[in-house]
Amino acid sequence: MTDVSTEHGPTADGATAHESASNGSASNGSAGSAGSAGFTRRALLGTAGAGLLAGAGAGVAGAVALDGRGGGTTVAAGPSGGALGAARVPFRGEHQAGITDPAQARVQLAAFDLAEGVGRDGLRTLLQRWTRAAERLTAGEPAEEFDGQVALDAGPCSLTVTVGFGAALFDKAGLADRRPPGLEPLPAFPGDALDPARGDGDLFVQIGADDALVAVHALRVLQRLAAGTAALRWHSAGFARTPGAAARPVTGRNLMGQVDGTNNPRPDEEGFAAKVFCAAGGDQPAWLAGGSYLVFRRIRMLLDHWEALPVDRQERVIGRRKSDGAPLGAPAGAGERAPVDLTAQGPDGTLAIPADAHIRVAAPAANGGAAMLRRGFSYHDGLLPDGSPDAGLLFLAFQADPRKGFTPVQRKLSRGDGLSRFLRHEASGLYALPPGPPPGGYLGQQLLEG
Numbered sequence: 001m002t003d004v005s006t007e008h009g010p011t012a013d014g015a016t017a018h019e020s021a022s023n024g025s026a027s028n029g030s031a032g033s034a035g036s037a038g039f040t041r042r043a044l045l046g047t048a049g050a051g052l053l054a055g056a057g058a059g060v061a062g063a064v065a066l067d068g069r070g071g072g073t074t075v076a077a078g079p080s081g082g083a084l085g086a087a088r089v090p091f092r093g094e095h096q097a098g099i100t101d102p103a104q105a106r107v108q109l110a111a112f113d114l115a116e117g118v119g120r121d122g123l124r125t126l127l128q129r130w131t132r133a134a135e136r137l138t139a140g141e142p143a144e145e146f147d148g149q150v151a152l153d154a155g156p157c158s159l160t161v162t163v164g165f166g167a168a169l170f171d172k173a174g175l176a177d178r179r180p181p182g183l184e185p186l187p188a189f190p191g192d193a194l195d196p197a198r199g200d201g202d203l204f205v206q207i208g209a210d211d212a213l214v215a216v217h218a219l220r221v222l223q224r225l226a227a228g229t230a231a232l233r234w235h236s237a238g239f240a241r242t243p244g245a246a247a248r249p250v251t252g253r254n255l256m257g258q259v260d261g262t263n264n265p266r267p268d269e270e271g272f273a274a275k276v277f278c279a280a281g282g283d284q285p286a287w288l289a290g291g292s293y294l295v296f297r298r299i300r301m302l303l304d305h306w307e308a309l310p311v312d313r314q315e316r317v318i319g320r321r322k323s324d325g326a327p328l329g330a331p332a333g334a335g336e337r338a339p340v341d342l343t344a345q346g347p348d349g350t351l352a353i354p355a356d357a358h359i360r361v362a363a364p365a366a367n368g369g370a371a372m373l374r375r376g377f378s379y380h381d382g383l384l385p386d387g388s389p390d391a392g393l394l395f396l397a398f399q400a401d402p403r404k405g406f407t408p409v410q411r412k413l414s415r416g417d418g419l420s421r422f423l424r425h426e427a428s429g430l431y432a433l434p435p436g437p438p439p440g441g442y443l444g445q446q447l448l449e450g
Helices: 037-045 119-138 167-172 212-225 272-276 303-308 311-318 406-416 418-422 445-449
Strands: 063-066 073-076 106-114 160-165 203-209 230-239 292-301 377-383 389-399 423-433
Touching: 106 167, 106 212, 106 389, 119 160, 119 212, 119 445, 203 212, 203 292, 272 389, 303 389, 303 418, 311 418, 389 423, 406 418, 418 423
Parallel strands: none
Antiparallel strands: 063 073, 106 203, 106 230, 160 203, 160 423, 230 377, 292 389, 292 423, 377 389
């Protein structure tokens, strides 16, 4: 797992791979400013539940909770308040939805491969059909085609649909001259055990919602719209904390029991947009301005081995206390957002945060300041033949350039991170995500018609 944070200096840590932005990601904004138009649309004009954290108690309707996304507030309501299903995330904006919006309770991830001979015109038609369907579904309306009425009695439930392009798509669609340099293949990392059948793909789709049926229904609509043009290559389903599940606003935990999402970049931080979104200039093509790159990794956690460790050993592997997420060496009651002191020593004079602790190896100071916006989800797909859990993290990292973000950090983690003994990277994908569709236009129009 790869984690980086936006904290800087010798005492800063990298957000742990567990800090995957499940409940700590920021509201979608433009140019990284909390006062920007994009941020206003995503965070303030959406309905109350659009930015729910794992926050208000199930019976507390209409409570205002700090959203942890740059200082704004969100009206948090449990299921009894009716806001969960009514929550709507605007489909259109400067950036695609589903990048800086808080992670929903459920996610469907899928990749498609274009059929032989589809070409540029066929791709354009598919993206136009997907755009029309996604815009209706995210508004809580039935799709014009292939709507199985599975979600007929549900609201939009914070549904988002995010689309990305794999490297091979550009050759197949006759767009090789427009393939961005950032889509160069990720290198092989030590310890990788990747299954090509469960990664890569020409078209990537991330579908998030706070209701499982709403998310699955949206995937089925897109899949049927793609019939004859693109075939499903792989699919993974994941989950995060359900809004209203906790008695108070808290950062969620992953399947290792670690507090997950502490130090993700936030739109109100200086340089946020430069870390997450592409800008015109340099070697980035003009069509990708306002878009982003996504690295996907399916990371199985060796839970039987992890759970056999005593809690104090687990904490030393991560570098944080398991009870409250505070960094080792921090005083009691400091909390998960306490500054990380990588020089702190224990009573015996040894480093409080071990040399191979995850947060030390991933620290931005040790990785050239590299940062990514992580939006991970847990998965649990039953048992493997040996009886161990097929479970872990669907790691999603959005960034302006993977060559400066994910790749150098993962290279270092794979060689010196104590946590790597308890993980297996089993699938991988890299995609270029276009900006939000232009007014009246469709996803990817900047690429196909720019």
